[in-house]
Amino acid sequence: MKTFNIAAAILLALTGAMGLPAQAQDLSGIHRQELSRHDLSIPGWEEHQQRLEIDPGRTAPKHKHPGEEIIYVIEGTIEYQLEGQPPVALKAGDVLFVPAGVVHSAKNVGQTNAAELGTYVVPKGKPLIEWIK
Secondary structure (H helix, E strand, O other), X not given: OHHHHHHHHHHHXXXXXXXXXXXXXXXXXXXXXXXXXXXXXXXXXXXXXXXXXXOOOOEEEEEEOOOEEEEEEEEOEEEEEEOOOXXXXXXXXXXXXXXXXXXXXXXXXXOOOEEEEEEEEEEOOOOOOEEOO
């Protein structure tokens, strides 16, 4: 029980740090790990680098970022839906650029784990993710 409470507290802390009310989205099967976060030489801007893993059949729901996102698919096949564009399925080694403020989602359309490396260039101090209902 203690392990569950610690895990729940960590999840609440992480979702709050990402600008998400914990109960607003179903994020089961979506695993995020922050790898890097540094100030840039451009005043007021920072970079974040995260590994996102998506279980088979799961979707990272619609969201947007206050800056640009550069996605590198590490493994599996992920279908990205960017607002106003047809869906695109990318496999390991493919890259996708998501402009600032563009609503998008990502779905693991394969039978195995899918993972991406997301690099974000964003204004410092703003929530990294804004979830869209």
